[in-house]
Structures are given as structure tokens and as C-alpha cells.
Amino acid sequence: MTPDELYRTVMTVDPPATETPFEAATREFLFGQVWNRPGLSIRDRRLVSLACVAAADATGPIDDHVYAALRSADLTIEQLNEATLHFAVYCGWPKASHLETTVRVQWHRVHAERGEQPEPWPTLTADDLGPADRDERISLGQKEFVDVNGVPAPPSDSPYFHSGILNFVFGHVWRRPGLSRRDRRLVTIPCVGLSDAATPIASHVGSALETGDLTYDEMQEIILQFSAYYGFAKGQALHDAAERWRASKT
Amino acid sequence: MTPDELYRTVMTVDPPATETPFEAATREFLFGQVWNRPGLSIRDRRLVSLACVAAADATGPIDDHVYAALRSADLTIEQLNEATLHFAVYCGWPKASHLETTVRVQWHRVHAERGEQPEPWPTLTADDLGPADRDERISLGQKEFVDVNGVPAPPSDSPYFHSGILNFVFGHVWRRPGLSRRDRRLVTIPCVGLSDAATPIASHVGSALETGDLTYDEMQEIILQFSAYYGFAKGQALHDAAERWRASKT
Amino acid sequence: MTPDELYRTVMTVDPPATETPFEAATREFLFGQVWNRPGLSIRDRRLVSLACVAAADATGPIDDHVYAALRSADLTIEQLNEATLHFAVYCGWPKASHLETTVRVQWHRVHAERGEQPEPWPTLTADDLGPADRDERISLGQKEFVDVNGVPAPPSDSPYFHSGILNFVFGHVWRRPGLSRRDRRLVTIPCVGLSDAATPIASHVGSALETGDLTYDEMQEIILQFSAYYGFAKGQALHDAAERWRASKT
Known part of the structure; x- marks a missing residue:
């Protein structure tokens, strides 16, 4: 094209x-x-780019990319809503607040332009919050942490790990339906990249490759897509992490 | 001095x-x-500065500020751990991961330099995760949202609001003991400021003033402390929000 | 003054x-x-500050600094447009999109305030995109990479390096007329600083000094200008990189 x-x-x-x-x-x-470029679908590239424009607080591009994701039907409203929650975890609630509002606005715009009433907004129930039992949450969080990261779960001995990482991030968010684990990685990898967090960069790039959720070639495409949208300066650290993983395999 | x-x-x-x-x-x-400057205690300024250096990924300053907070005894280990979780919510888990590790390392360093064994690391229980009942969580989250923000709670109809804002952020994190609501504002305000999120900046600056948790003069000190550590460019938006609040009162 | x-x-x-x-x-x-302060011209300080306010998403300061750059005639419209593209590469397209729009708005404002029609907007041709031949692009990119960074070009074996760094960033952007290499460094150094990108910080600070494009004293002024606008927390890493370069010379 x-x-x-x-x-x-x-x-x-x-x-x-x-x-x-x-x-x-x-x-x-x-x-x-x-x-x-081949190697990553336009839908996959949308998840990467959405995380980048949302993190960059670029109101115009956020509008345009959310609108295009809905209008193209590449992402459903449920998937965009899930991506917003996942993004909130990795880039913080303040930036996600704007994305949440934008999804609602663009959802109405897409339908209005077609002369349609919006389909009913997806409903949520208490069950969507995952298991209520607190020990079960921690236990499920420990298992999910291992599955996603490929390393032992952290000790449950600080609020960050106990209430945050094990109870909420891995005990709930990563386990939610609506986005596949691979989809969640397409949001997570740009978020850790733009957050410059060395350990999360190494663990998320490495574990996405190690689990086979993403191939090395797909990871390279993600890194280029990220660099184009969030700058080549930050792209370097993701690139280095992928190369370190590859070097560890030979 | x-x-x-x-x-x-x-x-x-x-x-x-x-x-x-x-x-x-x-x-x-x-x-x-x-x-x-007068108008804000050194302990208060520490919470603002800690959020700024942690968000800036400034590894040397993060080490130095965590060490100084512990060595001065201005913040206890429980308070620093709570601040890490609160920071994770507002600036994202990847950056908080580094802060969490730093708190552990500096905690040992402070004790080692004094020739002491570290005091026992604080233990956590399932009760520290708040009420298990999911409807109760949402209900408590709606109430806390109103108390903190001074505006009606959002609809519980997207994962971001339902699982995130109401269940976790306001249904749990803001309600945790260990840091006062005023302390949590000292972490939140720099985080929304550095995130450039227009609605959260307006709501958190405005509600901190409206509730009386922070006086207008204290807010001005927070904004200057923030600007020194995270730059005058981003300080402007916090400043504008405080001025808009003041103008609305006259 | x-x-x-x-x-x-x-x-x-x-x-x-x-x-x-x-x-x-x-x-x-x-x-x-x-x-x-002496040691860096106001025009030079403008390029540093523009990158900082644009990255900080500080809409008011972005308006004010772009307006002042045009009104003072310190930067021509062509130079501002080039700086926008250069900034896009290092801080990402979404943030640059806002800067691009602002340049257009302020360009009209400056002329309108003077009661003038804006001069014709600079025209671009296909030639402005550089050589079409792809092997020539990579080859020119490798040479430019060496000239700018003072280290061997990376392997052209990943999308980040091949399509991104060699083909586009060094094969095209750094080679464009309109801004000198020194000017481009005044944009690049704050961008790598605020991106917390360890390898690019070391390479761009070091190579700017090594090539003599910037003196050590000028670099110190850039770091202070950056710290004022983007915060002392992030300034530390640029400062450390400059000190490591100086230490390597003695």
C-alpha cells in the first residue's frame, strides 16, 4: 500500500x-x-500505539487512534475498556482517566456518524471482580505472576507486593477475560518501555519471548512501532532487553 | 539555616x-x-520529593531520598511502604517496582551503618486487603471517592471504574491505614502533576483545598517543591489549577 | 539584566x-x-527549553515559548519546523503532534498581531525526504551515525536499527538541512535526558563533547537549563554523564 x-x-x-x-x-x-511492515498485524500495532499516545497525553492523537480502533472494528468496546484498565495499572490512573473518557466519547461519535444508536454499553457484575476470598486472590496472584513472568513470585510482605502486585495486578487484572495474555503484553511492553523501569523492562520483554506469547521477530516489530510513537531514545532500552534475551539463548 | x-x-x-x-x-x-521555606514541614516535602524522584527514574536521587527519609526517622518503614503502593497507583507499577526494591535496600543500609540488625520487617495479613465482599468494596469505594474528590462517584460500568477506581483505588488503597489522607495527597498531587492529566490535576488540587486537607499556602509550597524536582514546565499546570480554585472562591 | x-x-x-x-x-x-547566565546564547537556551516544555505537555508554556521564539526572530519558521521533526524522533510523534499544531497557531498569531499576512508557508518537495534508494539510505545512515555518535554503526539486523535508526533517524533526519548538527544536539540532549535512556544519555552527551560540537562548559549550561525546565531529579543523569566523560579525559 x-x-x-x-x-x-x-x-x-x-x-x-x-x-x-x-x-x-x-x-x-x-x-x-x-x-x-509485515510481522505484526494492524490490530496488534494499534494496541502498542494506543498505549504510546495515551501515555504521551496527546489529546488529538488519542482521539484519532481510539476512533480508528472502534471504526475499523479491530477492537471491540469491551477490549478497549479492558485495555484502559490494563494501561491504568502500568502507566498510572491519571493518564488512564483521560483514555477512559475518550473511549466513551469516540464510541458515541462512531455510532452517531453512522446514524445509529450506540449498542448497549457492556454491563459488569460483582463476578467481574474475580474471587472474593483474599487468600485465594493472593494464591492466584502468585500463580499468575509465575505464569506471566517466568520467575518466582515475590514475597507477600509489603503493601506494594501484597495488596498491589499479588492481590490486584496478577491476582485480578492479568486474569480478567476480554483481552488475551498476548494482547496484554502488547499494552504492557510499551508501558514498561516508556516508564524506563529497568527490572520490569527486562522481565516483561524476556518473559513474553520465553513463554512464546511473542516471537523474537514480533518483539522487534513492537520495538520499532514503540520507537516511532514514543521516540527512539526510549526504544533503545527495549531493544537492548530483547538482544540480551536472544544472547542468553545461544 | x-x-x-x-x-x-x-x-x-x-x-x-x-x-x-x-x-x-x-x-x-x-x-x-x-x-x-516555611509553610510545609521537611517531612511533608519529603513525600512530594520522593514521588518526584521515583517518577523521574533518577536512581541516585531515589537512593539518597529514601535513605534520608529512613535515617531522619521522618518516615517509618510502614509509611514508606504505604507510599510506594500509593505511588504505584498513580505513576504505574513499573516505576514503583524500583522504589520498592530501593526501600528494602536502604532499610538494610541504615541499620547496617548503625551496626544494628534491622527491626523485624512489618508483617501483613489478609485483613490488610480490606473487606472481601465485592459489593461492599464498590460501596466503600463510592463513599471514599466522594470524600476524597468532593464530586459524585463515577458509574461502575467500565473495568477502569469498576475494578480499578471503585474496587481498588478508592475501595481499598485510599482507605488503608498507615498514611493519613493528607499524606496521600502529598504523594498524589505530584503524581497527577507529572502525568499531565488535566481532569485529575483539577480534581485533586481542587479537592485537597476544598476539604481543607491542605491550605492554599501549603498547596503553593507543594507546587514549588514539585517544580524544583520535576521542573517548572510541569509545575505550571498545578499552579493554574490552584489559581482556578482560588478564583472560584471569590 | x-x-x-x-x-x-x-x-x-x-x-x-x-x-x-x-x-x-x-x-x-x-x-x-x-x-x-553567560556560556550559552538565549537562542541556544530556547532550543533546550522548547524540547522540555514540549515533552512536559505544558500547553501554556509551549504556546509562550513558540510565540517568543518566532516573535524574537531567534528561530525561523523553517528552523522551528525542523526542530519539531527532530523532537518527534526523540520524544515520539504524539507529543510532537501538539508542538506542530502550536507552531502553526503561533505563526499566525505573530503575524496577525503585527497586522501582517503570514509569509508563505515554506514549501516542501519530495527531495526533502532524502535519497529514495534504500541501500544508499542505510549507507548514509551508517556514516552519519558514526559522525554524530563517534562509535561504529550498529548492525542493520533489527527493525529498530534498520528501518528506524539507520534508514530514518540517521539516514534522513540528522542529515536534513535547516538545523545545524549543533542545533540538533541542543534538542537531542534534553530529549534523551527526560527519556531516562541510559545508553542514549551516555552516547549523546559524550559524543557532543567528543566532537567539539559543544564544550564542557556549554554542556553544563544545557544541563542547568534542562534541570530548571524538566527538574533537577532528571538533570542528575545528564550531569553524571558529563562528569564521566570529563573523568575519562584525565
Whole structure:
């Protein structure tokens, strides 16, 4: 596809004219080269890009990417809502608050443009909060932590680990239906990358590869997609983590 | 106090020589002016600064500020652990992971330097996770949301609000003992400030003032402490929110 | 110059009254001390500060700094447009998208205030995208990488390096006319600093000094300007990188 065709496919609207170096490079590099690459589907690239634009507080791009995700039907409203919660965990609640609002607004916009009433908003029940028993939560969290990270669960002896990591992040969020574990990795990896957290970068890049949820070639595509959207400066650390994992295999 | 004396009080070690413009400005501006101001205690300023250095991924300053908080006894190990969980919620788990590790390392360092065995690490129980009943959690979360934010609770109809905001953030974290609501605001305000999240900035700055948890003059000190550590560029949005609140009162 | 005079010179408007600790510190510290220092021109400091406010998503300061850069004629519209593209590479497209829009808005504002029609917007041609031949791009990228970084080019064996670093970042962006290599460093160094990217911090600070594009004293001024706008917490890592380079020379 030409850059303009790919822009239309990804963003679901006609491409604007390119008048500045930024706009010309956006069209040629982002759409002509990055989104055009094989190795990762456009849907997968959307999850990576959504995390990046949401973290970057870029209100215009957040609107555009959420709208395009819904309009293309690449992501359902349930999936976008799940991605928002997952993003909140890894990039913090304040940034996710804006994303949450945007999803609601764009959901109505997509239907309004089609002259439709929005489908009923998905309902949630107490069961969606996972098991109530607190010991069971910790126990499930320990198991999920091992499954996702491929290393032993941390001690349950600080609020961060006990109430946070084991009870909520792994005891609940990663175990929720609605997004596959692979999908959750597509949100998590850009988030740890932009957070510059050395240990989480190493553990999430390494475990995604180790579990086979993502191939090495897919990881390379994620890193390029991330670098294009969140900058090559931060991309380097993800790239180094992938290379360290590969080196450890030979 | 002179800048050097204040450096010694805050950082609990002798000030190094200042050889570069950065070092000289750090000493004169941060310690000679900002930390030296009345209107907010050094302990309060520590909570603001800890959130800033942890968010900035500044490994050296994170070590130094955690060490000084423990060595000065301004914050107990329980309080630092609570602050880590609260920080995780607002700035994301990846950055908090590094802070969690640092607290453990510096806790041992402080005791080792005194030739002491560390006191027993605080133990946690299932009760520390709050009520198990899921409807009760949501109900408590709605009440806490209103108390903290001074606005109606959001609908419980998306994973972000249901599982996240109501069940976990307000149904549990804000209600935990160990840090007062005022202390939690001293962590939250820098976190929403550095996250550039317009709605959370307005709601957290406004509600801290509206509830009287923080006075307008204290808020001004928080904003200056934040700006010194996380930059005047981001400080502007916090400042604007405080001014808008004040204008709404006249 | 007094802080007020310097404010007028830098921001090109009359200084507002200072009523809060934040405003007073901004005036006295930023304008009375930082912008007032010798060793780096105001134009150079503008490029550093622009990168900082754009990365900080500080919409008010972004407006003010872009306006002042154009109104002072310290930066031409072509240079600002180039700086936007360069910033996009290092801090990501979403944040740059807002800067791009701001440049257009302020460009019209500056002319409108003077009662002028804006000069014709600079036109771009396909040639501005650099050589089309892909092998030539990679080859030019490898050469430019060596020239800028002073270390061997990376292997062209991952999408990040092949399509990203060699083809686009060094094969095209750094080679564009419109900004000198030194100017591009004034944008790059704050971007790698605020991104907390350890390897890029070391390589860009070190290579700017090693090539002589920036002197050690100029680097110190950049670090202080950066710290004022993006915080002393993050300034530390740039400072440490400069000190490590100096130590390696003795």
C-alpha cells in the first residue's frame, strides 16, 4: 500500500495534506514504512500505539487512534475498556482517566456518524471482580505472576507486593477475560518501555519471548512501532532487553 | 539555616563540594531556597520529593531520598511502604517496582551503618486487603471517592471504574491505614502533576483545598517543591489549577 | 539584566505580577539566574527549553515559548519546523503532534498581531525526504551515525536499527538541512535526558563533547537549563554523564 492508502486503512479517514517536515515524515515514515511492515498485524500495532499516545497525553492523537480502533472494528468496546484498565495499572490512573473518557466519547461519535444508536454499553457484575476470598486472590496472584513472568513470585510482605502486585495486578487484572495474555503484553511492553523501569523492562520483554506469547521477530516489530510513537531514545532500552534475551539463548 | 546546613538536615549526610553550575544551583536553589521555606514541614516535602524522584527514574536521587527519609526517622518503614503502593497507583507499577526494591535496600543500609540488625520487617495479613465482599468494596469505594474528590462517584460500568477506581483505588488503597489522607495527597498531587492529566490535576488540587486537607499556602509550597524536582514546565499546570480554585472562591 | 528585563527579552512580553511562591521562584530563579547566565546564547537556551516544555505537555508554556521564539526572530519558521521533526524522533510523534499544531497557531498569531499576512508557508518537495534508494539510505545512515555518535554503526539486523535508526533517524533526519548538527544536539540532549535512556544519555552527551560540537562548559549550561525546565531529579543523569566523560579525559 502507498503511505496514503495505509493512512486511510489505519486511521479510517482521508489523509490530510503534508505541509511541514513533521507531517511529511509522519506520512512517509510512520505510514509508508512502520505501519506497512509485515510481522505484526494492524490490530496488534494499534494496541502498542494506543498505549504510546495515551501515555504521551496527546489529546488529538488519542482521539484519532481510539476512533480508528472502534471504526475499523479491530477492537471491540469491551477490549478497549479492558485495555484502559490494563494501561491504568502500568502507566498510572491519571493518564488512564483521560483514555477512559475518550473511549466513551469516540464510541458515541462512531455510532452517531453512522446514524445509529450506540449498542448497549457492556454491563459488569460483582463476578467481574474475580474471587472474593483474599487468600485465594493472593494464591492466584502468585500463580499468575509465575505464569506471566517466568520467575518466582515475590514475597507477600509489603503493601506494594501484597495488596498491589499479588492481590490486584496478577491476582485480578492479568486474569480478567476480554483481552488475551498476548494482547496484554502488547499494552504492557510499551508501558514498561516508556516508564524506563529497568527490572520490569527486562522481565516483561524476556518473559513474553520465553513463554512464546511473542516471537523474537514480533518483539522487534513492537520495538520499532514503540520507537516511532514514543521516540527512539526510549526504544533503545527495549531493544537492548530483547538482544540480551536472544544472547542468553545461544 | 545555610544551604549546607539544610542539605545536612534533609539528606542526613555532609554536602559534597559544588563544582559545576548544576551542583551550585542545586545547593543554592533547592537547599538554600526551596527546602528552607516555611509553610510545609521537611517531612511533608519529603513525600512530594520522593514521588518526584521515583517518577523521574533518577536512581541516585531515589537512593539518597529514601535513605534520608529512613535515617531522619521522618518516615517509618510502614509509611514508606504505604507510599510506594500509593505511588504505584498513580505513576504505574513499573516505576514503583524500583522504589520498592530501593526501600528494602536502604532499610538494610541504615541499620547496617548503625551496626544494628534491622527491626523485624512489618508483617501483613489478609485483613490488610480490606473487606472481601465485592459489593461492599464498590460501596466503600463510592463513599471514599466522594470524600476524597468532593464530586459524585463515577458509574461502575467500565473495568477502569469498576475494578480499578471503585474496587481498588478508592475501595481499598485510599482507605488503608498507615498514611493519613493528607499524606496521600502529598504523594498524589505530584503524581497527577507529572502525568499531565488535566481532569485529575483539577480534581485533586481542587479537592485537597476544598476539604481543607491542605491550605492554599501549603498547596503553593507543594507546587514549588514539585517544580524544583520535576521542573517548572510541569509545575505550571498545578499552579493554574490552584489559581482556578482560588478564583472560584471569590 | 534584572529578572523582569530578562523575562521581557526571553518571552517578548511584559512580565506578569508575581503573587505566588511558584511565580516568584520562576521569576527569580529561571529568569534572574538561569536565563541570565553567560556560556550559552538565549537562542541556544530556547532550543533546550522548547524540547522540555514540549515533552512536559505544558500547553501554556509551549504556546509562550513558540510565540517568543518566532516573535524574537531567534528561530525561523523553517528552523522551528525542523526542530519539531527532530523532537518527534526523540520524544515520539504524539507529543510532537501538539508542538506542530502550536507552531502553526503561533505563526499566525505573530503575524496577525503585527497586522501582517503570514509569509508563505515554506514549501516542501519530495527531495526533502532524502535519497529514495534504500541501500544508499542505510549507507548514509551508517556514516552519519558514526559522525554524530563517534562509535561504529550498529548492525542493520533489527527493525529498530534498520528501518528506524539507520534508514530514518540517521539516514534522513540528522542529515536534513535547516538545523545545524549543533542545533540538533541542543534538542537531542534534553530529549534523551527526560527519556531516562541510559545508553542514549551516555552516547549523546559524550559524543557532543567528543566532537567539539559543544564544550564542557556549554554542556553544563544545557544541563542547568534542562534541570530548571524538566527538574533537577532528571538533570542528575545528564550531569553524571558529563562528569564521566570529563573523568575519562584525565
